[in-house]
Amino acid sequence: MSADAAQEPILKITGLVKSFGPIRALRGVDFELRRGEIHALAGENGAGKSTLMNVIDGILAPDSGTIELDGQVVTIKSPAMAQKLGIGFVHQEIALCPDVSVAENIFMATTNSSRAPLMNYAALQARAADILRRLGDIDPAAMVRTLSISQQQLVEIAKALTLDCRVLILDEPTAALTEREAKVLFEIMHKLAAQGISIIYITHRMAEIFANCDRVTVFRDGQYITTMNVAETSPGAVVSAMVGRVIDELYPVKQRPEDRSDEIILDVRALTEASRFRDISFALSKGEILGLAGLIGAGRSEIVKGICRLEGEVTGEVRLAGRLLALRHHGDSIAEGLVYLSEDRKGDGLFLDMSIASNVSALRLRQVASAAGIIDDGREAAQAQRLGARLNLKYGHVGQPVSALSGGNQQKVAIAKMLSVDPKVIFLDEPTRGVDVGAKAEIHRIIRDLASRGVGVVVISSELPELIGVCDRVLVIREGRIAGEVSGEDMTEDRIIYLASVGNDQQQVA
Amino acid sequence: MMMERPVAAAALSSPSEHRGATGPLGVAGKALRMRETGLILIILALFIAMSFASPYFLTWTNMRAMAMAFAVEGIVVVGMTILLISGGIDLSVGSVTALAMVIAGLLFLNGMDPWLASAIAIAACTATGAIMGFFVTRVGLHHFIVSLAVMVIARGLCLLGTGGRPLGLYELPESFKFIGQGSIGPIPVVLVVFVVVVVAFDFMLRRTTMFRKVFYTGSNPKAAAYSGIQTKQVIFATTTLCSALCGIAGIIYMARFGSAQPTFGIGMELNVIAAAVIGGASLSGGTGTIFGAILGTILLSVVSSSLALLDVSVYWQDIIRGSILLSAVTIDHYLNKRRG
Structure with a gap:
């Protein structure tokens, strides 16, 4: 060339x-x-x-x-x-x-x-x-x-x-x-x-x-x-x-192995859904960020959606802080503090034509309403402002429609929506897709901050450098099963790609 | 689409520009208020013009006739607006309104107490809505098709039950006719019922968690489901509510006319949908207000009344009503474009 x-x-x-x-x-x-x-x-x-x-x-x-x-x-x-x-x-x-x-x-x-x-x-x-x-x-x-x-x-x-x-x-x-x-x-x-x-x-x-x-x-x-x-x-x-200033550090500091807590927040056992994934078992400890890697179609999103009862008929056990959950639908999952950030924020994550405030409050409206179910606009606005400030959201006012924000800020609204219910476990599906470099680094910091506050964090990403940079441990999913687990020194792109695709060339078509 | 990024960039770089300028309702709220102000101004202008054009327009009789006309239809408009916001539509409103009349009328003629007969008729309409809701949410058919079928079926039932002839209900007690014909002081009872329904639903729609879920569901059903909202229940409820309000409207019409007319309300769905859309409801769901929709109803009814007073042929009236709808939607489309 x-x-x-x-x-x-x-x-x-x-x-x-x-x-x-x-x-x-x-x-x-x-x-x-x-x-x-x-x-x-x-x-x-x-x-x-x-x-x-x-x-x-x-x-x-x-x-x-x-x-x-x-x-x-x-x-x-x-x-x-x-x-x-x-x-x-x-x-x-x-x-x-x-x-x-x-x-x-x-x-x-x-x-x-x-x-x-x-x-x-x-x-x-x-x-x-x-x-x-x-x-x-x-x-x-x-x-x-x-x-x-x-x-x-x-x-x-x-x-x-x-x-x-x-x-x-x-x-x-x-x-x-x-x-x-x-x-x-x-x-x-x-x-x-x-x-x-x-x-x-x-x-x-x-x-x-x-x-x-x-x-x-x-x-x-x-x-x-x-x-x-x-x-x-x-x-x-x-x-x-690109950003007009020097970006020194893209990924926040990880948890030190010796700080790893013995306290298990989320314990998933033998999670199975007939056609899409089988026998998924893993445990997530407090303060840890767990990554899910795999090819598209390997079943990463499906597993997470199964845990949150978003779709599919799953069998298996999900324990939250030791307690067995019986979730009937996604509303139950949110009530228990298991929230899912969608990979497609425009398609199913946000109400684009609605205000920032009413997006942030959507998961648990009664938090901003009276006992009789009357929404208090002031409380709703205050909630959005509080979470907006915490996430460094850049906006005019909380009554603005979400569609007026940039991709990175829209994603922050989607995250604020999750945080509004003080989640115990948060599943982030492609949390930085389509956001720019600056916002990406901020979102990574937010993820680490959540983990250090004791929230269990599971991250799905197709960008391997991101998974490796952000997560403490990564599970590799292949054809609906856990193909392996990597952490520490072992966590390299080569190793993950190997686990995700080894000996199976039809994978790509899946 | 193409403008999204630069606009977003501007919002990013100068947040203070917007702050506090539009209050808690924000840009969307401001646009809505603009629309409602616009509608009020148009209605006022029509009033002023008509009071010069026709000596009968500003008379008590005419005002009362107009209020009676839009008040009952306005109750149906409330149901339609809520249904549109949730992302649905109902073409069967006219037939279901007539069905309420016919059921109550037949039961009354067979010796039943008119109040009990009315309650049964309203329940039947509610059940009709629930059946539509079932087909939409459980079977997974489109509102348009389901309500089109029910529109025809309900009309058929009306004609079957009456042999196609109006039922004269001469024996209706005065106490019953009062809800359709009576007045409290100078105010028609119909108008009072209408105001109560409108104020109650307008408040609930704006402020309650229950109805906020209707907006979420219509704005983005998938995001609503992902927020833990049982969207099927919401759509089932709005579909049922719309038919229930048709039932109430049908009973008021029956009390007003003192008869049950199997052919009543043909073409009503168009008027009702037009009013809601002129008032800001979108056929794609997620937006709309009761107040706006009612202004839309009033506007259409003032226009009809004006045209009648000016001796314009009925055929022209339809053409003009259709044109108003088209212009309202077109203006809205361009306003939306500029905002986006």
């Missing part, structure tokens, strides 16, 4: 400005993409990355500034036009039609602009198979619904690749992937770059930038900060450029 480095840029952006009302999302940014390079675009949420990409894709019209593609100034008016110009955009969120075949999804745009009155399914599938061959083993006739998230991601990429793609934009494609699936994706990216396709890669993850990209451009607050050759910089330097 670096052989092409001296070439003319394929895409050159100069002085781009875009405002939304009074908010200046892009304040005259520059960006340059060379042929065949993988160029990372880094920056915190709100830095302007997505806005720039949406301008390049023709979704948003810029207020001023120019876009040059192959030396020609272009005005991109729509995503369809962007595609014609050879720009493919893989959005962060998967937007496929679940009940339609892979082939039809891939050619949605071409079918839409085609004049032929009838669908030629055979040709469609043959062409889809051609493209998919570059990406991995996916049946073009399969319904998208039946694919795993990572396979769906590949279908999104296939969609972008159909139309003689010259520039491919990938917006946080690994957010929903496991390490191993991500690896496959990176191999594909390198292959495409070798074929001369230029890739803009948006991510929060430093490790991915340094393992896979040629250059990195950093945005902050809608401004261009710098572009660096990855080979000549360090993760620390990139993070500092």
